[in-house]
Amino acid sequence: MTNAIDRRDELSRKLLSLPYTELNPVQRSVIDLMIDDRPTSVAAELRTDDRSFWERMADHVAAVGGSWGFIFGFALALAAWTGTNLVLMLWGRAFDPYPFIFLNLLLSTLAAIQAPVIMMSQNRLATKDRAAAEHDAVVNLRAELEIMLLHEKLDTLRDGAVMTIMTENRETLDLVRQQLAALSKKID
Numbered sequence: 001m002t003n004a005i006d007r008r009d010e011l012s013r014k015l016l017s018l019p020y021t022e023l024n025p026v027q028r029s030v031i032d033l034m035i036d037d038r039p040t041s042v043a044a045e046l047r048t049d050d051r052s053f054w055e056r057m058a059d060h061v062a063a064v065g066g067s068w069g070f071i072f073g074f075a076l077a078l079a080a081w082t083g084t085n086l087v088l089m090l091w092g093r094a095f096d097p098y099p100f101i102f103l104n105l106l107l108s109t110l111a112a113i114q115a116p117v118i119m120m121s122q123n124r125l126a127t128k129d130r131a132a133a134e135h136d137a138v139v140n141l142r143a144e145l146e147i148m149l150l151h152e153k154l155d156t157l158r159d160g161a162v163m164t165i166m167t168e169n170r171e172t173l174d175l176v177r178q179q180l181a182a183l184s185k186k187i188d
Contacts, residue, residue, distance in 0.1 A: 015145045030142045040139050062121035
């Protein structure tokens with residue numbers, strides 16, 4: 001266990017320049033995932049549909065109430081309501097004569113009920129969006145840290161290759177100098 005803690009601290013100091021104990025929870029979770037070599041899993045709230053009946057109903061009301069179909073259908077219903085009452089008013093049989101007080105009551109009631117239901121749906125979706133954004137932040141941080149590790153490994157490999165090339169060049173240069181010295185002795 002101490003070895004894992006030491007590795008976490010070493011990795012956090014190397015990549016984030018902070019000891020593991022000073023990292024925030026998101027940073028700790030990313031370091032833990034990297035040390036344990038586990039994939040970044042999708043949050044449970046994003047995978048499951050655990051909405052209650054009323055939450056599903058609120059989502060359905062928000063989907064219907066926020067659509068062009070609803071707007072056009074509602075405009076058609078309003079036109080039919082007012083048109084019917086205007087025509088029936090000619091014979092004195094209008095059930096909601098101008099200025100359409102009953103229609104205003106129905107519209108106010110609909111707005112009073114529909115607005116909070118839509119807000120409930122939006123609040124729940126905002127919570128789900130926050131969870132998705134947090135998950136994205138973890139994935140992005142992990143990707144950034146993994147890229148930093150890959151850069152470090154590539155730098156190490158490149159430095160090793162450069163050292164090998166320099167050694168081989170030095171050996172070749174020494175060999176050329178020896179052969180040049182041998183040739184100059186033959187010429188003298």
